[in-house]
Amino acid sequence: MIEVVRGGIVESRHRVHVAVADEGGALMASCGKPEMEVFYRSAAKPFQALPLVEDGVVERFRLTEEELALCCASHEGEPAHLAGTRSILARCGLDESSLRCGPHPPFSDREARALVRAGEEPRPVHNNCSGKHAGMLALAVAKGWDTEGYHEIDHPVQRRMLAEVSRWTGVPEARVGTAVDGCGVTCFSVPLAAMAASFARFAAAAHRGEAPARIVAAMLRYPFMVGGTGRACTEVMTRTGSRAFVKLGAEGVYGGGLPERGLGFAIKISDGSRRAVELALVRVLFALGALGEDEVDDLGRFARPRLRNTRGEEVGEMRATFALEWA
Amino acid sequence: MIEVVRGGIVESRHRVHVAVADEGGALMASCGKPEMEVFYRSAAKPFQALPLVEDGVVERFRLTEEELALCCASHEGEPAHLAGTRSILARCGLDESSLRCGPHPPFSDREARALVRAGEEPRPVHNNCSGKHAGMLALAVAKGWDTEGYHEIDHPVQRRMLAEVSRWTGVPEARVGTAVDGCGVTCFSVPLAAMAASFARFAAAAHRGEAPARIVAAMLRYPFMVGGTGRACTEVMTRTGSRAFVKLGAEGVYGGGLPERGLGFAIKISDGSRRAVELALVRVLFALGALGEDEVDDLGRFARPRLRNTRGEEVGEMRATFALEWA
Secondary structure (H helix, E strand, O other), rough: OOOEEEEEEEEEEEOOEEEEEEEEOOEEEEEEEOOOEOOOHHHHHHHHHHHHHOOOOOHOOOOHHHHHHHOOOOOOOHHHHHHHHHHHHHHHHHHHHHHOOOOOOOOOOHHHHEEEEEEEOOHHHOOOOHHHHHHHHHHHHHHOOOOOOOOOOOOOHHHHHHHHHHHHHHOOOOEEEEEEEEOEEEEEEEEEHHHHHHHHHHHHHHHHOHHHHHHHHHHHHOOOHHHOOOOHHHHHHHHHHHHHHEEHHHHHHEEEEEEOOOOEEEEOOOOOHHHHHHHHHHHHHHOOOOHHHHHHHHHHHOOEEEEEOOOOEEEEEEEOOOOOOOO | EEEEOOOOEEEEEEEEEEEEEEEOOOOOEEEEOOEEEEEHHHHHHHHHHHHHHOHHHHHHOOOOHHHHOOOOOOOOOOHHHHHHHHHHHHOOOHHHHHOOOOOOOOOOHHHHHHHHHOOOOOOOOOOOOOOHHHHHHHHHHHHHHOOOOOOOOOOOHHHHHHHHHHHOOOOOOOHHHHEEOOOOEEEEEEEEEHHHHHHHHHHHHHHHHOHHHHHHHHHHOOOHHHHOOOOOHHHHHHHHHHEEEEEEEEEOOOEEEEEEHEEEEEEOOOOOOHHHHHHHHHHHHHHOOOOOOOHHHHHHHHHOOEEEOOOOOOOEEEEEOHHHOEH
């Protein structure tokens, strides 16, 4: 459990599920129900970016390492993220008008306010998934596929994404659950343990210098491009260095891999809570040795979340009471 | 449970706890753990407004019925809410500078954007609890208490609030849990069943024409002042008429009473989810006969919540799988 404590009394509780797997798919450690079906949501982005490396799209359009990191991002809509998205699109002869992600205000409060002050409405480029969408469009252009409808479930782009999820999880395509994600593309569900195994295989392949190495290197060298100011992915990967890469998914999901150890993990908070999954992530990385005590301390609000009220007073805290059980 | 379903697959789950009690404190129906300790948070506001009626503050300062409703509000920060708060303060010789609630942007997106466009920072009057704070200040002035520090736990205003919670729950003051709320005043915790009983007693007293009748009448006549555009409290009370009054609390709480039947209820979502408690509220009111089928249908997104993505597409739904067990 993750407990939310106010004035010493537990006010709310979040149920935590964790699976840790190795490259062979063996469950190394767990908490809760590792067999539960979970959607990756945005935690699938490293897998969704892989075709850009494997199919030569990075070379063909000379995508930079920062742009590759942005293809794996749930970003804050900060200037670097918007510029990167536009640059990816420009490199393959497109512009913002090809993006089919829906608009939402930048996640960054500062950028959201700036947009309002400028009298502008949010556009697809501000969508936290716009980097991924730009990458999908680059894949479509490189492959000679129609860019119109790239987000639809039967488009070759989305079929390829399904194939990647099936390949890395080992779950047959017909048994990977599909639905529509918040940004309009296909999202995928598998058992939590299979999701952990997919990250273990991706991490191990990265360690061997195979195609995932380019993705993992980009994420770890440019963690700002994978999230942005104040995001857990960015703050955590700034501290793990080469020990671990991590990616948030909507509805209380995190996935990640430890390349040097060939391990992967997946976390799901039953109720979909983001505040809980960020604390759970720090605890899991600590338990796996990917973060040391000093690094955990340094993670401040992600490691020791405090409840503050609108007066700025500390009125409570969140605490983790779950532990991994090792197989 | 409240289930969040995407593409036919359950993505997230919220655990629901409900207690329904009568005036005598008997548990009439329940779901989950009616004995669990819960903070009322803003669901305490009808009780916190009662001294304004009982101690003659309403008459002394000629508070209108709309202003009394606003004292029970978690409001959207719309013009009527700001004007009402300022009016209450002016009636007792104060102004915005006496408010000790912390600032936050208006809950209303439209008002929040308008504030940014005007180049203004959020002020305490925009806090969703500013009506309650204005009421507390009116009480302090009427009683001749120092208005400075009215929000602090040992101030006579907050002691009086504790006394009201103890009185209506029947829980001795020493056993009512206290902490600091999001707006800076004291908040209270009791077992869920005791919270339900407090609403039953308040509802029954209202039905007998005692002081709570003024509070309930104000909330039901001016549901907009208790919430605002698009809020569940407002939308639900617009439809229940005299059959029920309801009040949201932070961290997944709802309380309410059925005056004509002398029943009260309290709902807590374990994880603190607002999306879940709003659906649970509609289901509980339907189960108790305070909403008919047509009224439930008419409640649209609160009764049959749909998940939509940023493209506006319907990608899933929420559904309630819990049922009340009658004692």
